[in-house]
Amino acid sequence: MLPRVVKTCARAAGNVSVCGAIRHYCKRNNAPRKIRVTEALSGTEVGTRIKVQGWVRSVRPQKDNLFLHVSDGSTLQLLQIVASPELNDTLLTFGSAVEVTGCLVKSPNRKQPVELQADHIRVVGECNPVEFPFKIKERHGLEYIRQFPHLRCRTNIFSALLRIRSEATAAIQSYFRENGFLQIHTPVITSNDCEGAGELFKVEPSGHHVTEKEGESDGHFFSVPAFLTVSGQLHLEVMSGAFPGVYTFGPTFRAENSQSRRHLAEFYMVEAEISFTQSLEDITKVMEDMFKSATEHILARCAEDIHLFHKHIAVGHRQNVDAMLTRKFNTISYTEAIDVLNRSSQTFTFKTDWGCDLQTEHEKYLVNHCGNIPLFVTDYPYDLKPFYARDNQDHPRHTAAAVDLLVPGIGELCGGSLREERLDMLGARLAQAGLEDSYQWYLDLRRFGSVPHGGFGMGFERYLQCILGVDNIKDVIPFPRFSHSCIL
Known part of the structure; x- marks a missing residue:
């Protein structure tokens, strides 16, 4: 459930989306705390403004929202990021390193406990997905990845x-x-x-x-x-x-x-x-x-x-x-x-x-x-x-x-x-x-x-x-x- 103040904020916003209201509320009332993905997924920080740093595992731009999945190596699971399309960047690609700030909320999707409603995404390190030896959604064998001990x-x-x-x-x-x-x-x-x-x-x-x-x-x-x-x-x-x-x-x-x-x-x-x-x-x-x-x-x-x-x-x-x-x-x-x-x-x-x-x-x-x-x-x-x-x-x-x-x-x-x-x-x-x-x-x-x-x-x-x-x-x-x- 969303905090009552967030619902009120959403109603008051009129033509502003609930996601936008959430971002506005979190940004106004919480200084971001840097946490790891595994801590975010535990749900203990729901309703707070957080910052996560990691690497992009998938990018899915849509008309109304931008969806990312980010990993920081702390767990096999990925954290879903939901953001405004305005935050999309040509440098935001599979494999790039990012820093994401926003409000952690419960996810409407049953397959994931929480998601991060982002109000700021910064690309820390670029990655050319064409030249990157590992491809999105492809399962690489141990013998193949052994060729790239640095990656x-x-x-x-x-x-x-x-x-x-x-x-x-x-x-x-x-x-x-x-x-x-x-x-x-x-x-x-x-x-x-x-x-x-x-x-x-x-x-x-x-x-x-x-x-x-x-x-x-x-x-x-x-x-x-x-x-x-x-x-x-x-x-x-x-x-x-x-x-x-x-x-x-x-x-x-x-x-x-x-x-x-x-x-x-x-x-x-x-x-x-x-x-x-x-x-x-x-x-x-x-x-x-x-x-x-x-x-x-x-x-x-x-x-x-x-x-x-x-x-x-x-x-x-x-x-x-x-x-x-x-x-x-x-x-x-x-x-x-x-x-x-x-x-x-x-x-x-x-x-x-x-x-x-x-x-x-x-x-x-x-x-x-x-x-x-x-x-x-x-x-x-x-x-x-x-x-x-x-x-x-x-x-x-x-x-x-x-x-x-x-x-x-x-x-x-x-x-x-x-x-x-x-x-x-x-x-x-x-x-x-x-x-x-x-x-x-x-x-x-x-x-x-x-x-x-x-x-x-x-x-x-x-x-x-x-x-x-x-x-x-x-x-x-x-x-x-x-x-x-x-x-x-």
Whole structure:
């Protein structure tokens, strides 16, 4: 209902439209308050004079009114603007940036709760709709918009992805905070190779570095070889000597010469370390709880954005997500997994002998075989795991207390292990790998107040792929970096 004073104003205006009366009333009695589209659509500001800033998604001029739809990225929904034709401007086109001032009123259209009766429209940024790569009312595929990393945030699907990504970040942070974990900002530049796979980006200044001794160069800015981090795990292990639970969430780097749908050169990792534990079940419980807690939070807070993906990108995927949330994750050992693969009638490209690492084709088959529910695979061959994985000391099959979480459609999502806390065994493993000189500090952690501990890492982009049903990892990160591609 319109305020009584507005109705009176409309009657008094005689030949002036009700819309004109509304604009007159709002302009006279309210200073505009700048709000976001999502706040406007909530209806709490009905009857007040507001200002919105955003981008035009549609323009529809008519004889008596000008209709616009505006988005500011705060929600998938659009705010309808109703204005006098006199406010139309040749620069007012699809894609242009605008600032609109007017009175927010209830909409007579049942499909939208409110509309903005505009008395002023200012074009802030022009946009040529002919040259703009995204067209009005056209649904562009993820592969097409990937060609425009500087513009794809203007599309519905990618703006939805970015809202989901932001909310997922907050949900994961909340989970750890509520469960007593301390956040640690681990370094991006490090002298350690946590994974031992050799997939490192070396860090050196672009210019020539000279040491304090004039004219003498040591060849390294940090005096030792330095690299972009592949994992914050070893730094978290340092902190696990003083706190019962720590985590980090930040960028990691792998110099993999791959352009696959699963790999990036730069991606985000969620990593956690838990002290005073001797059980892989303590590690897997945190993995499962974090996955379910974060996913439930995102489904509740980003319902429309999630629905957009499940409706147009991965039809029917919501049922898979619901199954992952309602059912307990399965667990099998690596040895059992190899037996399942060897009994399969499926022909695999890679070997399935005991001692071979599981490949993506194996991981996807195992998940499907076990009911298409996330699957923990535990106790991998000792020789497959890095030096820090705890030795199970089992014979004749020598295994490590390590675990991977495999999820439908993706394969490996998380990897973790108990860490070797026994000084003699860790020292022998480092000596065998020729690393004892470089990791004396790591041995010190075991010498001074060491406790049994373990942890894991989760690829954040793969997590988003899992819950959204997105096939290519390049479509869930704002600016993908991979071999032969570093755009922007």
